[in-house]
Amino acid sequence: MGAGGKERRVFEDAVEYLCRNAGALRDLVGATRWDGPFALVRDGDPATGAWHDAVRALHEAAEDAGIPGGIGLRTTMGVGDWPGGPTPRSVGWICPTGRCARVDLPDDAPPDAVGPDNAPPDARVCALSGGPLRRVD
Structure with a gap:
């Protein structure tokens, strides 16, 4: 992954x-510093x-609000309480706009369970x- 790809992944x-x-x-940062960039x-x-400037502004606002590492634009290396990676599963949901790397995985719903409008019950x-x-299988 080139430098541009690495930066894109960080964002x-x-x-x-x-x-x-x-x-x-939003509660921690306050509406004044949150609403416009968000x-x-x-x-x-x-x-x-x-867009990148707005993400940076939210990162700085989060740091100023006392969140160590803000929203994660600057990675610190060292010992700490880092979250573990997700458990691989075959069904999950991803960002519908492709703007972030969010992946939600079900904890206990079977992959073929559906709710109203043919949507998974825990969408x-x-x-x-x-x-x-967006659901991915």
Whole structure:
């Protein structure tokens, strides 16, 4: 993976963290520093400099709010409580817009279980777009 691919992956991972923790982060950061950049990350084009600047602004706001490492744009090397990788499963849900690296995996629902509208009973919703996460088998 080249330098551009590595940077893209760092931003995707940061936006995944942002997606998973949007409500709690907004409460900690405050509406003044959150609403504008979040709207740009949610609705903007990830290929633009303005989108990257908005992700950086949210990262800095999270750091200023006391979250060590912000939303993860700067990786620290060393010993720490790092989350383990996900357990591989054959069914899960991914970001519908492709803006982040979020992957949600079911804990106990069988892959063929469905709910209303043929959706899995535990389908997740994207915190950025408000739409359902895309199912992958």
